[in-house]
Amino acid sequence: MTASTPERPATRPAAPGTRPIPTSGRKRIRLTDRRFAALLMLPAALFLAVFVALPLLQFVFNSFFRYNPIAGSPHTFVGFGNYVRAFTSAEFGNSALRTVVYTVMVVTFEFVLGLTVALLFSGLGNRSRIFRTIFLYPLMIAPIVAGLLWRFLLIDNSGIVNQLLYEAHLISSPNQIQWLSDPNIALFSVALPDIWLTTSFISLVLFAGLQNVPGEILEAARIDGARYPTLLFRIILPLLRPVIAVALIVRGVDAARAFDTIVVQTNGGPQNSTNVLSLLVYNTQIANGNPGLASAMGTIYLIAMMGIAIIAVLTIWRPGSDH
């Protein structure tokens, strides 16, 4: 794919030369600004149409058929059969619930931690610069690496996390907490690499937002005798509201799609306790060889996420508008 189309049109006629020019007849058709703009957008639009919209349509189309690509069975049209199966299967409902719990958990932890760090950075001013650099580095690490690394840190009997907790006398034996094999806490444990990787994002965004809070307002409130909690909850947080909203939406959408970190840590186990929707769709498709059902599940998952995302984008971002 190269963007061959937009390089030339500014100096060439818009219509490829076939249509005769009726009235003026004197020179080339002038490309209106509106058409020029459309032409500039065309390559990206085509790209997204071919490599996102088309596969998406194919995916939705597949959801109305039953077939097995491995066995090479023919496509059988089943109407909404796969959707009925998805909605009536307990596993789908449970996975959807886990996805919601996972997302809320990740976003909440990241927000509380991220805000704390942003306030510390802001309170300490320029001298915190070196720490901001250190805080940046997890953002560069591949989620797959983070997932494997945390799996290593959390191994039941020889993991360093349990060992350190044991040495700090917080737990009574180094394998007391079965991070990734206890179904009751595994969903939390698999969230740790995600939280570790992207709390920095929330911190940096909130820190940038804090730089824009006018110092005079804070000063005035302080002179009026406001204590720090009042300052935080009554002035700082309300002023940061738009920034917070955007950061949480971006992270929420990503957390709802989490795949890499979970698949390498538990692959959905133990006892399906970490089987979120992205894993369920993947495994139904690849491991169980039922792309029809996987597509139906994926389509429902997508529509739910899109619905939330569109509402959020329209109400908060309003991209491309004239402010």
Place this chain on the structure above:
Amino acid sequence: MNGLESRRTSTRSILWTALIVLVVLYAFPFVYMLFTSFKTPIETNAIPPTILPSTWTVQNYITALSTQGVPQSFLNSLQTAVISTLISLVLAVPAAYAVTRYRTRLGRVFILLALIMRMVPAIVVGTPLIVIFHNLGLSDTSLALAIAQTTISLPLSIWLMASFFEAVPDELEESARVDGCSRLGALWWVVLPITRGGVAVAAIFAFLASWNDFIFALLLTSVRAVTTPLQIANFQSQFGLDWGTMTSLAVLYSVPVIVLAIVLQRHIVAGLTLGAVKG
């Protein structure tokens, strides 16, 4: 928040302590991975685990790099990321410029749709893409993988570039037009040189999206185009729990981008915070 400067020093030292504790906790996982990669295989699986290696060895690195396919996977990762970054920029720059400079209704619809596409999970487009690339004769190629990864980075690149273009005053472009520049000429000769920093930001993020991608590589590559994240993941399934080799390869793969992050810190922070803070 200059008010804090005048606060008592005790408050400051509490803040500093809290920050240092947090940062040490935050840095620990990677540092531990770094140490582990220099341990002997026996020490890696020792109970109880050690933090610092008792004997330092580069054996894990030698094993990792001499594993079949690993050196090639690095080249594949780099090649894929470069192709993906280029596609992303070539498509995003004109599109973002059109959206911000001409403010047409179509442009608003376009950027909105692009942002919505950013939310589509990779698993949804990934499997149909297997068939599409097969039909195009691109199965198991870096180009196919790069295209797939660009579906993730392109909407972000468009959004980032649009934010940067918005900061350029329209008059600049208009005066270039008066001087006889074509519309594309004005973008290329006048606007792009000013927004070089923005292009760098978009490039960094497109590069990272590709370099760190796992799921598209898992779905779309099998032999020739395999990237390093797949090789890293393979170490745990193929050889049981070979943490030493796995961590050494993970370190090798992460260090270039961490160095990149430190060198280009200013740009990365700008990119991360731009959209959100302007919102």
